[in-house]
Amino acid sequence: MVYFCPFCGNILFVEENVSGQMQFTCNVCPIYFPVKKTKSHRNYYKLKEIDDVLGGEEAWKNVDSTEERCPxxxxxxxxxxxxxxxxxxxxxxxxxxxCNNECKHNWRD
Incomplete structure (x- = not known):
């Protein structure tokens, strides 16, 4: 979560004070807020498959073939x-x- 200064609207930065505790401070205003609770959360988004990006099976219906070796x-x-x-x-x-129907491996150049 991002916190902003209530006076100037700048983003608050986390830094350690002289007693070793973490606090939110503004670089412009002489204010600080102690950090009361630490939160940590990450979102891991599922990456799209290459077929979804290219348009699915429909995109491969009217394409040309070339001499390229499948890895x-x-x-x-x-x-x-x-x-x-x-x-x-x-x-x-x-x-x-x-082009091998049993393989159908996708790659890019």
Whole structure:
């Protein structure tokens, strides 16, 4: 949780006072608030699968294939799909999917 100074609105920083206790202090105003209770909480969000990012199975229906070796099963052909994932001044990212129906491994270049 983030706390703000009630007078100037700046963010309060945590620092140790002379007696060794932690306190919230403002860098502008001469105020401080002692830390009464320590809270710790983390959220671990589930990352999306690559198929969800690319549009699922529907995105792979009308794509071309090329001579690209699969790193998982060593099949010689792979489908490819190019998307602009970064800013416009950077090159497109090429995503591959193995043509072997038993493998269907996804990777990117």
């Amino acid at each position: 998982k099963c060593s099949h010689d052909k792979a489908y490819f799909l190019q998307l602009q994932t970064r800013s416009a001044d950077e090159p497109m990212t090429t995503f591959y999917r193995c």
